[in-house]
Amino acid sequence: MNAPSPFSVLTEGLAKLGAGLKAPDWLVDELQHRLVLFLNHVLMQEPEAQARLARQSGRVVKLQWGAFSMQLAATPAGLCERAPVAEADLLLTVVDRSPLDVLKDTLRGERPGVRIEGDVQFAAEVSWLVDNVRWDAEEDLARLIGDAPAHTLAEGGRAVAQALRQLASRLPGMGQA
Structure with a gap:
């Protein structure tokens, strides 16, 4: 039996909300x-x-x-x-x-x-x-705070990005087909 993902309700709700909003x-x-x-x-x-x-x-x-x-x-x-x-x-x-579909692709690196x-x-x-x-964010950050702190922050950012990719691959409907 193929149950719908709990995220499908959220996706549909955000799509409806986004359709009615205009900046x-x-x-x-x-x-x-x-x-x-x-x-x-x-x-x-x-x-x-x-x-x-x-x-x-x-x-x-x-x-x-x-x-x-x-x-x-x-x-x-x-x-x-x-x-x-x-x-x-x-x-x-x-x-x-859907912005969520674009986010899914981005998190998968696509x-x-x-x-x-x-x-x-x-x-x-x-x-x-x-x-x-x-964009070399680390280089721009180094101009503001120095090389060593910028490198440390960039390493932390890369670790967070990798963790988000791993999490996204485990969520229903977001893994590789």
């Missing part, structure tokens, strides 16, 4: 602005990523997930900026509608499902960026 426009605008600043901070630490993005200068990618959407344009400096509403060269749509439409070369460059550019 104020000023908050969405500010969060998107902060996201662009963070992305550029990470890109500035990777010269190869900047060079690849600079070759795509002026190209626009639209990121879509449910009601959330954001358009980013590549700049001549190899960074990104928010693009005005215009025709996008590349559309990336996250297929999973990317969420994405539908890709548009320019193939631009999509290949964006894919390379996603695969190869990582």
Whole structure:
């Protein structure tokens, strides 16, 4: 007999709650602005990523997930900026509608499902960026508190992340199929 997971009720409830909530426009605008600043901070630490993005200068990618959407344009400096509403060269749509499904994929170390439409070369460059550019949080933390404490905190963070992955793999419906 196949009993439903106790988490299915929670998942359905959160999905219904999330469908009815909408953040104020000023908050969405500010969060998107902060996201662009963070992305550029990470890109500035990777010269190869900047060079690849600079070759795509002026190209626009639209990121879509449910009601959330954001358009980013590549700049001549190899960074990104928010693009005005215009025709996008590349559309990336996250297929999973539920935030919990996206969280499950992330905890397993997988990317969420994405539908890709548009320019193939631009999509290949964006894919390379996603695969190869990582935020070095330990380095940024070391600038604030020093190398040894930053290393200790980073090791603790990695241990917590590993424990969460192990826990997630044991929860019903979250293990590898």
